[in-house]
Amino acid sequence: MKTMGRCWAAFGLMLAAAACGSGDAGDQGAEGDTITRAEIPDNEFFPMELEARIDSLVAELNKTSLEPMQMVVLTKNLSDFFEPIAVGANRAIGELEAIGNVLGPTDQSPDDPTTTQDLQNQQIDQAVADEAKGIGVSPFGEENRASIDKAADAGIHVVTFDSDLVDSKRSLYVGSLGYSVGETAANTLLDMLPKEPSGTVLILGTTGKQWRDGFDRTHAAQNVFGKAGYTFTVVQAVFVDDNEATDIDQMKSAIQTANPPVVGMLGLFNISYRCVMAADAAGIDVPIVAVDFDPKTVEYMREGRIQATHTQRQYYEGYLVPYILYGINTIGLDATKQILAPLVDDKGRVNIGIDVVRSDKIDDYNDFLNTIGAIQ
Structure with missing residues (x-):
């Protein structure tokens, strides 16, 4: 070949x-x-x-x-x-x-x-x-x-x-399924937000239909927050490693210009951990929820910076x-x-x-992955 x-x-x-x-x-x-x-x-x-x-x-x-x-x-x-x-x-x-x-x-x-x-x-x-x-x-x-x-x-x-x-x-x-992932992740974050909607939720997602799964995740999250009465803004994820700074700068700018202020952040892909970097750059401390079990995401979960993630x-x-x-x-x-x-x-x-993994359940989830020989 x-x-x-x-x-x-x-x-x-x-x-x-x-x-x-x-x-x-x-x-x-x-x-x-x-x-x-x-x-x-x-x-x-x-x-x-x-x-x-x-x-x-x-x-x-x-x-x-x-x-x-x-x-x-x-x-x-x-x-x-x-x-x-x-x-x-x-x-x-x-x-x-x-x-x-x-x-x-x-x-x-x-x-x-x-x-x-x-x-x-x-x-x-x-x-x-x-x-x-x-x-x-x-x-x-x-x-x-x-x-x-x-x-x-x-x-x-x-x-x-x-x-x-x-x-x-x-x-x-x-x-x-993308829509189910986005809906579940959004509801996880929604439970951490004020019961009286008063703020903006920043979503690290994608609105382009070329990648249907990514679009479905984002669309589902938008629907959840919209129906709950929250304002939301979507920052287009940039997946190339060399462009990590681009993602962070885009989110920082969105945070600084958001009206009403950002009260929560949701990352819908394996680069969700960049939400923490953007929050630090913008000087805010809000609940952050992720998707996937990237090592950097897990590290931030152990530090209490990401409250939960969702694995596929x-x-x-x-x-x-x-x-x-x-x-x-x-x-x-x-x-x-x-x-x-x-x-x-x-x-x-x-x-x-999908599995919903809270930050206090990382070791329990790793134990489960170990039993099936699929530790990440």
């Missing part, structure tokens, strides 16, 4: 076994002709409904004659946000005794995104040529639609995750994809959707939900 200067790697089954959190959870797999899932101890962050749906799917699969299945899961990269996704996907592949790997670039360089998209298209095309029975993919954007549709036309079911191409021929999408259950995002692919191949798409029905919307999106 032509790599065009980027390094791609397989996050293989051996790594999945090594990454298991405790005990022999990673050593459990299919026994004979049944699927045995790794056991997870009870915890306040244990996703009851999500786990119940997976158990129901496994129970149905265990009624069939289980056969090895070839599949591939393609991520945007294999580090940071996507590392727990890779751990979950590999554990599921191991439990299913499927043939396949989790693949992705080993760097995150933003200098040539088109090249990365082209590489992912090559991976999809190769899976088709190898006669895989299922493909999981986190698409970079519209540039990946043709390859996904080509795979579907070849009779291969494609499940997207993390980012979706809802108008493509993919079978299902797995992830935390990346481990389960990765874990569900192979099970859904296997389910579609074994019992069919309709039967699989029926089992997952409480989680599936009318656009074929499987909502895995």
Whole structure:
């Protein structure tokens, strides 16, 4: 495969076994002709409904004659946000005794995104040529639609995750839904604000529809604060690391010119921690709520500067994809959707939900992540 200067790697089954959190959870797999899932101890962050749906799917699969299945899961990269996704996907592949790997670039360089998209298209095309029975993919954007549709036309079911191409021929999408994330995060902050609306809420978000998930998060947050009677202002997030100062300056300016004054701040992405930097630059001390579990966000939570964050259950995002692919191949798409029905919307999106983590629950949440081998 032509790599065009980027390094791609397989996050293989051996790594999945090594990454298991405790005990022999990673050593459990299919026994004979049944699927045995790794056991997870009870915890306040244990996703009851999500786990119940997976158990129901496994129970149905265990009624069939289980056969090895070839599949591939393609991520945007294999580090940071996507590392727990890779751990979950590999554990599921191991439990299913499927043939396949989790693949992705080993760097995150933003200098040539088109090249990365082209590489992912090559991976999809190769899976088709190898006669895989299922493909999981986190698409970079519209540039990946043709390859996904080509795979579907070849009779291969494609499940997207993390980012979706809802108008493509993919079978299902797995992830935390943007509107739900924004709504939940906004309500978390709303509970910390004065009961009598009297101030402005600053939202670090995006109003551009090119990134639908980001737009949905922002739109949902605007609706929550608007209905509650608060004034709100949106600062457009700038994601390039070198432009961190731009985000901070934009928010500082918005804080200084806000009328009425800013009484709370909400960051809707992994760069939420920049809200603290902006608040410091503007000389204000207000409740701040974040999204994602970035190390800098966690650091500010420990300092009491960020009151809560919301995580996207990346481990389960990765874990569900192979099970859904296997389910579609074994019992069919309709039967699989029926089992997952409480989680599936009318656009074929499987909502895995989010975890709300308060600043005094960081260690408890880390303990939970450790039990599933997905510490961040």
